[in-house]
Amino acid sequence: MTAHHPSEQLLHRYSRGDDDIPADQLWGVESHLESCAPCRGRLAPDPTAQAVWTNLEPLLDRTPQMSRARARWRVHGWVSPAAGPWLAMILLVTAAAVALDRVGFVVGERVSLVVLIAPALPVLGVAASWGRSLDPAHEVTAATPRAGLPLVLRRTVAVLAVVVPGLAAAGVLTGVGFVRWLLPCLAFTVGTLALGTLIGVTRAAVVLIAAWALVIVAPTIAFSRMAVALDPAAAPVWAGLLVAGLAVLAARRMAFARLEVNR
Amino acid sequence: MTAPTTYAWEIEARDLRVRAGRRMAVDGVTLTMGRGVHGLLGPNGAGKTTLIRALATVLKPATGELSLLGGMDFRELRRRIGYLPQEFGHHRRFTVREFVAYVAWLKEMRDIPAAVQRAVERVGLADRADDRMKTLSGGMIRRVGIAQAIVNDPEILLLDEPTAGLDPAQRLRFRELLAEIGTDTCVVVSTHLVEDVAAACTDVVLLSQGKLVFQGTPEQLAAKGTAGHAGDSPIERGYSALLGLPHRPGTW
Numbered sequence: 001m002t003a004h005h006p007s008e009q010l011l012h013r014y015s016r017g018d019d020d021i022p023a024d025q026l027w028g029v030e031s032h033l034e035s036c037a038p039c040r041g042r043l044a045p046d047p048t049a050q051a052v053w054t055n056l057e058p059l060l061d062r063t064p065q066m067s068r069a070r071a072r073w074r075v076h077g078w079v080s081p082a083a084g085p086w087l088a089m090i091l092l093v094t095a096a097a098v099a100l101d102r103v104g105f106v107v108g109e110r111v112s113l114v115v116l117i118a119p120a121l122p123v124l125g126v127a128a129s130w131g132r133s134l135d136p137a138h139e140v141t142a143a144t145p146r147a148g149l150p151l152v153l154r155r156t157v158a159v160l161a162v163v164v165p166g167l168a169a170a171g172v173l174t175g176v177g178f179v180r181w182l183l184p185c186l187a188f189t190v191g192t193l194a195l196g197t198l199i200g201v202t203r204a205a206v207v208l209i210a211a212w213a214l215v216i217v218a219p220t221i222a223f224s225r226m227a228v229a230l231d232p233a234a235a236p237v238w239a240g241l242l243v244a245g246l247a248v249l250a251a252r253r254m255a256f257a258r259l260e261v262n263r
Numbered sequence: 264m265t266a267p268t269t270y271a272w273e274i275e276a277r278d279l280r281v282r283a284g285r286r287m288a289v290d291g292v293t294l295t296m297g298r299g300v301h302g303l304l305g306p307n308g309a310g311k312t313t314l315i316r317a318l319a320t321v322l323k324p325a326t327g328e329l330s331l332l333g334g335m336d337f338r339e340l341r342r343r344i345g346y347l348p349q350e351f352g353h354h355r356r357f358t359v360r361e362f363v364a365y366v367a368w369l370k371e372m373r374d375i376p377a378a379v380q381r382a383v384e385r386v387g388l389a390d391r392a393d394d395r396m397k398t399l400s401g402g403m404i405r406r407v408g409i410a411q412a413i414v415n416d417p418e419i420l421l422l423d424e425p426t427a428g429l430d431p432a433q434r435l436r437f438r439e440l441l442a443e444i445g446t447d448t449c450v451v452v453s454t455h456l457v458e459d460v461a462a463a464c465t466d467v468v469l470l471s472q473g474k475l476v477f478q479g480t481p482e483q484l485a486a487k488g489t490a491g492h493a494g495d496s497p498i499e500r501g502y503s504a505l506l507g508l509p510h511r512p513g514t515w
Binding site for chain 2: 076081139141151257
């Protein structure tokens with residue numbers, strides 16, 4: 001606006017905060033600065049910013065700064081922090097089953113160990129992801145807004161993402177068809193969660209592992225032949241159980257936001 | 264600056280009954296709590312932990328009414344609650360920062376790194392923030408527990424036995440932190456240490472066998488006791504008087 005810019009000396013006194021500047025000059029400088037960007041630029045370096053910076057600089061060396069590179073919670077949005085070792089164990093068991101099959105260890109006549117272990121493996125992973133006994137931070141987790149069916153399903157997907165490819169590879173190596181292990185495996189997974197909404201995930205895992213030992217493993221060993229339950233003809237039954245489990249899950253989805261489910 | 268609220272009390276319970284296993288651990292409690300630090304006192308098995316779990320919405324009340332922050336959507340409500348359980352389980356391989364960030368993610372927060380830094384600094388663990396949890400002492404773990412509870416700047420902060428494992432100097436600092444948070448937050452602290460209540464709380468709630476025995480200021484609690492009751496301080500004597508503990512040295 002005004003063509004008359006304040007002198008260097010006046011501007012310096014103003015920026016230093018001198019209180020002996022005549023009122024009319026002070027007013028003039030202030031209103032001029034409001035409308036004149038080049039003169040505001042002449043004020044720099046801003047003494048206030050300078051003072052703050054001198055106080056802050058020594059502190060910065062002592063205070064550790066946030067590291068940006070490692071954002072672990074992004075991974076643990078899917079994989080429960082407690083499940084890591086269990087997922088590794090699941091892969092090891094699968095590999096061991098394949099190895100035993102390969103060296104010709106058979107239970108009775110041509111019973112594949114891969115088919116035998118398929119239903120039990122994901123149950124362990126699910127229990128590790130949502131059980132009180134295996135996840136130490138279960139109570140903190142249960143009280144957060146994310147606790148609930150969506151988080152449970154994410155973690156289950158993570159377990160299946162390890163179990164299913166592992167079993168698929170094992171199936172290819174040992175020549176076992178998809179149908180024979182995939183449906184029991186999925187039915188047991190959903191069954192653990194569905195039963196878990198009623199009696200708690202850890203207890204559900206124990207019950208289902210016991211059922212697996214009694215109904216599938218014991219007859220196989222006792223009669224030296226594949227249990228009827230793992231026959232391809234039993235596929236519709238497994239599919240039915242899978243659907244029933246999903247229905248229970250949908251109906252009782254709010255249970256996962258409570259502490260009782262961790263039992 | 265805190266926005267005005269549409270409710271009278273942060274926590275309002277009417278005839279609340281909560282089950283712990285088969286037992287009715289909280290048996291008909293009616294109380295209201297506003298902003299400030301509320302000390303939850305009572306002997307072991309009085310129902311303190313069960314009440315705090317019900318306030319943290321992880322246990323569903325059997326009967327009665329519980330209204331938190333005027334009653335709002337379940338997830339929205341949980342975003343405004345901070346909770347430190349009595350048994351604070353943690354993941355040993357996480358660093359302090361990773362663990363607090365993980366909880367912040369579970370609380371559906373935005374701008375997680377800044378909030379984590381602030382929470383870790385408030386509990387005085389900034390210099391250990393990148394150490395793994397398994398290298399920390401018991402008192403430090405407890406402080407991580409407090410950090411994860413306050414990371415979302417909760418409107419209701421629930422702390423179950425937070426001072427267990429803290430040394431005397433840390434407890435003093437913790438009381439300061441409580442007073443600071445209590446100015447604009449409803450803080451509920453369960454403890455069996457009567458002196459914590461005397462020093463840090465604006466309000467005392469005394470539970471016995473699942474029932475509310477007393478609610479009032481620490482001074483009112485102290486006024487209930489007389490020289491004839493067991494205890495070394497006025498508040499302890501008030502506590503014994505209300506619970507009807509006989510003054511018989513040497514017995515449990």
